[in-house]
Amino acid sequence: MSRPSELLVVDGYNVIFKSSRYMAVVDETAGEGDPFDRARELLIADVAAYAQGSYDAVVVFDAAGNVSPDRPNLGKAGIRVMFSQAGESADSVIERLVTGARLQPREVTVITSDNTIRATVGGIPVTRVSSDVLVANVAHMNADIGRELADRTHAKLTLEDRLDARTRARLDELLGRS
Template sequence: MAAAKKRLDLLVVDGYNVIFKSERYMARMDRSGVSDPFEQARELLISDVAAYAKGRFEPIVVFDAANNVSPERPYTSKGGVRTIFSKTGESADTVIERLVTEERLAPRAVTVVTSDSVIRATVGGIPVTKISSDALVLDVNSLAVEYARENASRQRQRMTLEDRLSPEQREKLWRLMGR
């Protein structure tokens, strides 16, 4: 019988709280009035949370839709990140509190990312860890710099056929060629 897969800790991110804490996301705001002004910022945040959580957390990003006139905010999943929009008339705070309470009863370790002092006060206790939005933004910015550096170094590498061969394969090829 195969061993049961270990369940990852839950990461719950207060989406708009993080977006408003970072120029990285605010720069993606569409101020033209043509479309949803937050769409690109949300997409970048979801992508960043996926990278941040990979292998360590099961991530959920909660967005506040309490004043949203459109009920078209389905639960979705992209890149392993579940996104939840609160229902019209419900705050993201309420959704976050409900998620944390459900997981604490499981019991399951939860990390909540928000700088909202009310949420931080109401979701505390074991096994809940709280991270400020600023701390997540710093970590994500560090990851982005690291990824950019790695990609740049890969771009500079010579990619000849010889470079792609293992030392053993290269030795065999040289012998065949009479080197």
């Protein structure tokens, strides 16, 4: 029987408040809407890209101060999204997820810079990672993707340009261009 993939638990608002990437899309003029909708969506998309194939990821948000505290727990982009219940902290949800994984036993990585959570969930088989590390890894990943797209955009699409050097030299020889 195969072991379950490693659980990645992300302290959602902790990461959002630690990064200008996410804070830049917080809409303070949302009126009656939730100003954090776009920041949460961006974080979930980033976690999905970061976790792909390596983790079973869950992003936990604290519903205590949200515009709509009765949010359903649902998945987006292959990521489980959980909101704490009214009167419950996201910290409690994270601790419960980690405890459940330990009982399986299952490896867990928790991404947060909250020292209380880091102290509470520490120990084997839990890896604690700072929110700053996730933000930096996402930035590197996005830069790599940007470079790859730029390379593809600038690549010539002729058959000649797609030939390896050895084949191209042989073809030049046959055509008398050497």
